Amino acid sequence: xxxxxxxxxxxxxxxxxxxxxxxxxxxxxxxxxxxxxxxxxxxxxxxxxxxxxxxxxxxxxxxxxxxxxxxxxxxxxxxxxxxxxxxxxxxxxxxxxxxxxxxxxxxxxxxxxxxxxxxxxxxxxxxxxxxxxxxxxxxxxxxxxxxxxxxxxxxxxxxxxxxxxxxxxxxxxxxxxxxxxxxxxxxxxxxxxxxxxxxxxxxxxxxxxxxxxxxxxxxxxxxxxxxxxxxxxxxxxxxxxxxxxxxxxxxxxxxxxxxxxxxxxxxxxxxxxxxxxxxxxxxxxxxxxxxxxxxxxxxxxxxxxxxxxxxxxxxxxxxxxxxxxxxxxxxxxxxxxxxxxxxxxxxxxxxxxxxxxxxxxxxxxxxxxxxxxxxxxxxxxxxxxxxxxxxxxxxxxxxxxxxxxxxxxxxxxxxxxxxxxxxxxxxxxxxxxxxxxxxxxxxxxxxxxxxxxxxxxxxxxxxxxxxxxx
Amino acid sequence: xxxxxxxxxxxxxxxxxxxxxxxxxxxxxxxxxxxxxxxxxxxxxxxxxxxxxxxxxxxxxxxxxxxxxxxxxxxxxxxxxxxxxxxxxxxxxxxxxxxxxxxxxxxxxxxxxxxxxxxxxxxxxxxxxxxxxxxxxxxxxxxxxxxxxxxxxxxxxxxxxxxxxxxxxxxxxxxxxxxxxxxxxxxxxxxxxxxxxxxxxxxxxxxxxxxxxxxxxxxxxxxxxxxxxxxxxxxxxxxxxxxxxxxxxxxxxxxxx
Numbered sequence: 001x002x003x004x005x006x007x008x009x010x011x012x013x014x015x016x017x018x019x020x021x022x023x024x025x026x027x028x029x030x031x032x033x034x035x036x037x038x039x040x041x042x043x044x045x046x047x048x049x050x051x052x053x054x055x056x057x058x059x060x061x062x063x064x065x066x067x068x069x070x071x072x073x074x075x076x077x078x079x080x081x082x083x084x085x086x087x088x089x090x091x092x093x094x095x096x097x098x099x100x101x102x103x104x105x106x107x108x109x110x111x112x113x114x115x116x117x118x119x120x121x122x123x124x125x126x127x128x129x130x131x132x133x134x135x136x137x138x139x140x141x142x143x144x145x146x147x148x149x150x151x152x153x154x155x156x157x158x159x160x161x162x163x164x165x166x167x168x169x170x171x172x173x174x175x176x177x178x179x180x181x182x183x184x185x186x187x188x189x190x191x192x193x194x195x196x197x198x199x200x201x202x203x204x205x206x207x208x209x210x211x212x213x214x215x216x217x218x219x220x221x222x223x224x225x226x227x228x229x230x231x232x233x234x235x236x237x238x239x240x241x242x243x244x245x246x247x248x249x250x251x252x253x254x255x256x257x258x259x260x261x262x263x264x265x266x267x268x269x270x271x272x273x274x275x276x277x278x279x280x281x282x283x284x285x286x287x288x289x290x291x292x293x294x295x296x297x298x299x300x301x302x303x304x305x306x307x308x309x310x311x312x313x314x315x316x317x318x319x320x321x322x323x324x325x326x327x328x329x330x331x332x333x334x335x336x337x338x339x340x341x342x343x344x345x346x347x348x349x350x351x352x353x354x355x356x357x358x359x360x361x362x363x364x365x366x367x368x369x370x371x372x373x374x375x376x377x378x379x380x381x382x383x384x385x386x387x388x389x390x391x392x393x394x395x396x397x398x399x400x401x402x403x404x405x406x407x408x409x410x411x412x413x414x415x416x417x418x419x420x421x422x423x424x425x426x427x428x429x430x431x432x433x434x435x436x437x438x439x440x441x442x443x444x445x446x447x448x449x450x451x452x453x454x455x456x457x458x459x460x461x462x463x464x465x466x467x468x469x470x
Numbered sequence: 471x472x473x474x475x476x477x478x479x480x481x482x483x484x485x486x487x488x489x490x491x492x493x494x495x496x497x498x499x500x501x502x503x504x505x506x507x508x509x510x511x512x513x514x515x516x517x518x519x520x521x522x523x524x525x526x527x528x529x530x531x532x533x534x535x536x537x538x539x540x541x542x543x544x545x546x547x548x549x550x551x552x553x554x555x556x557x558x559x560x561x562x563x564x565x566x567x568x569x570x571x572x573x574x575x576x577x578x579x580x581x582x583x584x585x586x587x588x589x590x591x592x593x594x595x596x597x598x599x600x601x602x603x604x605x606x607x608x609x610x611x612x613x614x615x616x617x618x619x620x621x622x623x624x625x626x627x628x629x630x631x632x633x634x635x636x637x638x639x640x641x642x643x644x645x646x647x648x649x650x651x652x653x654x655x656x657x658x659x660x661x662x663x664x665x666x667x668x669x670x671x672x673x674x675x676x677x678x679x680x681x682x683x684x685x686x687x688x689x690x691x692x693x694x695x696x697x698x699x700x701x702x703x704x705x706x707x708x709x710x711x712x713x714x715x716x717x718x719x720x721x722x723x724x725x726x727x
Contacts, residue, residue, distance in 0.1 A: 417524065422561040425521050426575035426634065427549035427582065436574065440565025440617065 033081040036060060039183050042086045046152060046186075049159060059172040059182030066176040072362070073300040073329045078274055083246055085184040085217070141199065146230075147192040148203055151219045154190025161192060165221055169252035169308075170280050178278040181217045181250040188218030188249065193228040193259075202231040202264070202450055220251040224259040224287075231262040233450060245273045247298075253281035253289065257311060260288040266453055268460060269297040271327055277303045285311030285340075292448050294321040295332050296460055304362060306335035309343035309371075316345040319445045324357030324389070325464055333363035333394075338374040338404075349380040350442045353389035354464070360392040365408075369400040377407040383441050384414050385434065435465040472496035473536055473673055474520075474553070474642045480530030481512075481519040489515040491698035492531065497642055497673040502664065504684055504709060505677045507695035508717045513677045514558060516695075517646040521555040522548050535642070550582035554640030556631040558647040562619040568630060569614045572600060572637050579638060603636040606666075607659055624651040632663040643667055644675045649683035661686030681713035696720045 039060050043053040068075045141148060147158060155162045172182040193199060224230055247269060255261045261281065269275050275298040281289040291305035307316030318334030336345035351359035361380040382391035393410050415437050423433035439446070439458050446454045474497040481490035489512045497503050507513045519526040520533060522545035533540050540548050563571065573596055580589045604611065607629050619627050628648055635643050648660055664687050668674050676687055684692070684706070692709045694702040694717075701720045702708065 416561075419561045419563065421521075421523050421545055422557065423563065423575075424545035425549055425555050425557075426571075426638065427546055427579040428575060429546050429578070430544070432574070432578060433546075436566055436571070437563060440563050443565030 034060070034063075034083075034085055034184070038085060042184060042186070045086075048155065051163065052155065055167060055172065056183050056185075059179050060184075062173040063176060063179035063183055066173075066179060068176065069302075072302045072331045075274070075276075075300070077299075078246055086186055144197045144199075145194040146197060146199060147190065149190045151188040151190045151221065152186065154221070158190070158192070161223070162190065162221065165223060165252065165254055167252075169254065169282055170250055170278050175278060177248045177276040178250050181219060181248050181278070185217045185219035185250065187216075188220040188251075189222070189232070190220070191222040191230060191232065193224045193230045195225040195256075196227045197225075198229040199231070202233045204233040204235070216245075216247045216249070218249050220249070222251075222253045222261060222263070224253070224255050224261045226256045227258040228256075229260045231264065233264045233453065235266040235268075235453065235456075245270075247273050247275045247277070249277045249279075251277070251279040253279075255281060255283045255287040255289045255314075257285040257287055259284075260290075262290040262292065263305075264292040264449060264453070265294060266449075266457060267293075267295045267297060267301065267303075269301075271297060271299050271325075273298045275299075275301040275303065277301075279303065279305040280308065280335075281306070281316070282308045282310050283314040283316055286313040287311060288315045288317075290317045290319070291334065292319045292445065293332065293334075294442075294445065294449070294457060295330050296321075296323045296457075296464070297328075298330070299328060301330045301332055303331075304333045304335050304364070306337065306364075307345065308337045308339060309345065309374075310339050312340045312342055314340060314343045316343075318345075318347045318349075318363075319448055320347070320349040320351075320361075321442050321445050322349070322351040322359040322361075323461070323464065324351070324353045324359035326355040326357055329358045329360075331360045331362055333361045333380075335364040336366070336376055337364070338367040338371040338376065338401075341371055342373040343371060344375040346376070347378045347380075348444065349378075350383070350445060351380070351391055352383045352385065352438055352441065353391050354385035356386075356388040358390040358392075360394060361410075362394040362396075364396045364398075365406065366398045367401050367404050367406070371401050372403040373405075374401065374403075375405045377409075379409045381410070381441070382412045383438065384412065385438075431466045432462075435462045438465060471537065472498045472534075474675070475534040475537075476531065477534070478531035479516075479519075479528065479533055481515060481526050482529045483515075484525055484527070488529070489526070489698055490519060493695075493698075493700055495675075495693065495700065497675055499641075499671050499673050500668065501673045501691065502668055502687060502689045503673070503675045504687070504689035504692045505675060505695050505700075506681070506692060506709065506712055507677075507679070508721070509679060511696050512698040513679075513695055514646050517555055517644050517677055520548075520644055521545055521553065546578070547582075549638075549640075550579050552641035554635055554638060554643045556628075556635055556643065556645040556648045558650065560619045560627045560631055562617070562621075564617050564620045566618050567615050568618050568633075569600065571618045572596075572634065575634070575638060599637060600633075603633055607633055607636070607663060608655075609633060625653065625656045628652055628656065628660060632660050635667060636663055639667075639672075641672050642674065643672070644677065646677050647679065648676075649678055649680060657683055658686055681709045684709045694720055697722065 036057055039056045040053065043056050167182060170178050172179055222232060253261055267275060283289040289307045293305050295301050305318050309316055316336050320332050320334055322330035322332040324330040333349055334347040336347060347363055349361045351361055353359040363378060365376050365378055367374045378395060380393055384391050391412060395408060399406060415434060419437055420430060420433045423436055424430060438461050446457050449457060476493050476495040479490060479493045480488060482488045505513055515526055519528060522543060528541040535551055535553055577590045580591060609629050631648060649657055661683060664674050676689060689706055692704055692706060693700045
């Protein structure tokens with residue numbers, strides 16, 4: 001096809017009627033590159049309100065004006081002209097498992113989604129390509145007034161609520177990749193939990209990249225109203241493709257007074273994916289925000305879940321795991337910004353590097369003038385598995401208030417020959433022994449994961465140690 | 471036939487220093503052997519070499535387990551074959567509970583004995599065995615959920631070594647100075663663990679500097695080990711003689727025990 005992506009999107013308008021065929025048979029596949037015309041066409045195709053179209057176009061300007069970050073990882077391998085910014089594999093969303101196209105179902109079967117759902121899912125949002133195609137909300141959630149939709153539907157059905165918060169926690173010009181996401185976002189989750197409602201079971205979404213040179217720009221907005229509670233879980237896995245993919249999400253979370261939100265991620269992108277994600281939450285009076293963020297895959301990850309503690313007594317925690325194997329660079333960590341008195345934060349980071357991989361902790365701790373009695377503890381531990389691998393720590397600390405209690409600890413260790421020998425003398429193979437040491441190292445974080453994810457996490461570590469995955 | 475048989479065994483460090491200089495020793499089922507020697511005589515090096523520590527190389531002679539030469543086997547394969555070493559200084563594995571570690575080790579050995587096919591121990595059976603063994607060894611239950619050797623006292627570490635031995639059911643257990651740093655009650659419990667293990671199909675080699683554990687373990691054979699060699703052998707009476715007279719009589723002239 002000779003058409004550009006822009007022309008194709010513009011040409012189909014809202015009239016696209018074809019169904020899903022197979023993963024490589026999208027309704028368009030030619031045409032790459034980014035332009036105001038493409039952004040406008042995306043907005044048009046989605047039938048968005050004018051303010052969103054303008055927001056996207058302005059964001060594109062910001063994206064194009066900003067240089068690539070010179071810190072963190074090497075981003076020069078991203079060819080922005082060679083990425084699809086908007087692809088949609090199927091026309092409309094399915095409401096039940098049976099409605100899903102068989103091909104998508106097969107893919108998800110491999111990921112174990114139906115089992116997971118049977119066991120304890122409260123709702124499933126699964127993203128295949130750029131658009132959420134399957135979304136289900138259990139009736140009990142609906143009856144409690146909890147909204148759990150894909151972001152596009154959220155915008156259509158709850159425009160006022162979305163407009164109030166969208167792009168407010170992470171401004172469109174926050175950084176180059178947040179600007180890119182703001183311009184071309186598609187899919188992601190929209191969650192609203194009404195005051196006092198405690199969602200007992202974790203809400204889960206699965207994301208997946210499935211096409212070469214495929215960009216994923218999902219956008220998630222979570223609003224937890226006063227005294228409410230929700231735990232959102234996202235897990236990612238993707239097959240390996242030969243050329244590079246870009247995943248650049250934006251996640252904004254508002255935790256209102258007395259509310260609590262936990263956001264858990266297991267990221268296991270294939271080793272050709274650039275994973276450049278901006279995640280930020282604001283926590284008001286006596287609210288609690290927790291990020292549990294496990295990063296195993298990708299070629300390069302740059303991700304630092306942030307918590308802005310805006311109300312007195314707010315509490316934030318970041319638990320971060322980064323596992324950098326061969327040809328991987330994981331630059332992960334967390335940020336806590338104390339803007340109110342008697343706020344507290346804990347950042348715990350565990351990074352592992354192996355087979356020449358690189359894992360870094362990068363974190364920010366900031367206490368503003370007037371945030372008296374702020375308490376913060378940062379613990380970052382690194383485990384290096386061989387001589388070729390690398391670990392770095394970049395802790396940034398800015399304290400403008402004297403009445404604070406700040407602690408920072410960092411350790412670097414290697415798996416000792418003696419430790420391995422001890423375990424092997426009990427019958428464990430070298431790979432099993434190494435996996436056991438690594439699993440133990442990250443245990444303070446895996447024990448915070450839902451059981452199924454903890455099991456999956458340990459299995460992934462075993463596979464990594466056996467060398468049977470990248 | 472002896473289960474563990476050493477024939478003129480020689481062991482060197484990576485830098486070529488010879489530490490074990492020709493040892494002959496045979497441990498048969500039902501036997502408890504004591505290897506006694508002063509500090510620095512090479513006792514622990516012999517134990518490490520038997521278990522397959524990569525820093526200790528067998529440079530001469532033979533080490534046979536159940537008739538099979540083990541010198542090219544990894545530590546894991548030796549353990550799977552039925553050899554066990556109770557460490558003098560057990561290592562901490564943070565984040566891995568005693569329970570989870572024991573279950574993994576048992577399952578690794580069961581798998582090896584089941585032609586490489588998984589054959590996990592049923593959890594109720596495992597629990598019952600573990601709790602029973604912990605009670606015998608007077609190990610408080612809460613220890614099972616703590617991380618292996620992480621922050622354990624010296625006595626707790628040693629008892630957990632014996633717990634591992636009881637659970638893994640080796641055919642030959644080598645105990646490397648398990649008695650050091652133990653109070654008399656702990657010593658008695660450890661000795662009882664060894665006596666319970668040893669039977670018609672299993673034997674033990676107790677390495678020690680002091681005679682006192684031997685009052686409880688009651689070895690059948692005592693070997694005096696000095697400067698990489700066995701210099702004297704006998705029955706339990708030899709241990710008493712050593713206790714009374716010290717190692718001086720066996721040392722090269724001018725050396726101190």
